[in-house]
Amino acid sequence: MPDTTDTDDLHTALADARRELDSLRTALDTAERRRQIERALAEADAIDLETASLLTEAAVSQMDEADINAAVGELKRRKPFLFARRTPRSTAMAPRTQHDARAEHLAGAREAAANTGDRAALLRYLRLRRSA
Numbered sequence: 001m002p003d004t005t006d007t008d009d010l011h012t013a014l015a016d017a018r019r020e021l022d023s024l025r026t027a028l029d030t031a032e033r034r035r036q037i038e039r040a041l042a043e044a045d046a047i048d049l050e051t052a053s054l055l056t057e058a059a060v061s062q063m064d065e066a067d068i069n070a071a072v073g074e075l076k077r078r079k080p081f082l083f084a085r086r087t088p089r090s091t092a093m094a095p096r097t098q099h100d101a102r103a104e105h106l107a108g109a110r111e112a113a114a115n116t117g118d119r120a121a122l123l124r125y126l127r128l129r130r131s132a
Helices: 004-043 049-061 068-078 098-116 119-131
Strands: none
Touching (some): 004 068, 049 068, 098 119
């Protein structure tokens, strides 16, 4: 016949293990949510990740269904200074700049120096490269 103290000890140990398991699950869920928030903020170009993360966590904790992307979008709308500004890119071809012309001139001088083996061409190329 089992001893009642042994059974009570086993029940207590089992209850302790279940509480610890629940605690660990909660910590894991919190860490996973934090990782998802930081990832969403990084994709949204957050400048101050710590502040944006705290504000997003607070917003997500108040939601019925946790929608991290919606919380980040709302934060970006309400506090745009926490995020980097993206400059719109022009779709038109950019006009040739002076830098492009220099690069072409340097490439031509390099080719001439390599093909001819002329010392003057090599010195001209090295001079151009140094000033570029």
